[in-house]
Amino acid sequence: MSVVLWVVNIILAVSFVGSGLMKIGRARESLVESGQEWADGFSENTVKLIGAVEFLGALGLILPRALDILPVLTPVAATCLFVVMVGAVTTHVRRGELAVRGQAALSLGLLTAVSAVLGFATL
Template sequence: MTITLWIINIILAISFVGSGLMKIGRAKTSLVESGLEWADGFSETTVKLIGAVEFLGALGLILPKSLNIAPVLTPVAAICLTLVMIGATVTHARREEITDRGLPAVGLGILAAASAILGFATL
């Protein structure tokens, strides 16, 4: 079960580090032009905040458990990322793009929820 948790967390961490840094490092207009049209409905600050939460959540999936410093923070980070992905799914559903652009958010949300469950089970 621990190996499965690590595999899930590594996949999630890679995904959220990439998407988080992209949202932090690029202007909102650049994100919208590159296909993230949902960002147009949010302020620049909110988009950067979402990116920061994703990046910090990715760190939270890996660092506490690997360093054995407050390992309970790993499943807590997974819960937080699950909530972020629920928000992303709702945003895509409201924009009526759940089937073409929202499926990654659904998939990452399911993986994050699985990480939280496995994380608490392995404490």
């Protein structure tokens, strides 16, 4: 089960590092123009905050367990990212675009839930 957890966490970490850095490094208007229309409903600071949470959550999925320093933080990070993905799915549902643009958020949300359950089970 530990191997499955590592594979899931690596996939999630890569996804959230990329997504988080994109939100941190690009202006909100640039995100909207590139097809992420959801960002239009949030302030610039909120989009940056979401990006920072995703980036830090990605680090939390890997570093505590890899360094064997407070490994309980790994499933806690997965749980926090699950909450972020619930917000993302809710935003897409509210905007009526779950079938078109919300599938990635839904998939990442399910993977974060799997990571959290497996992480707490292997402590």
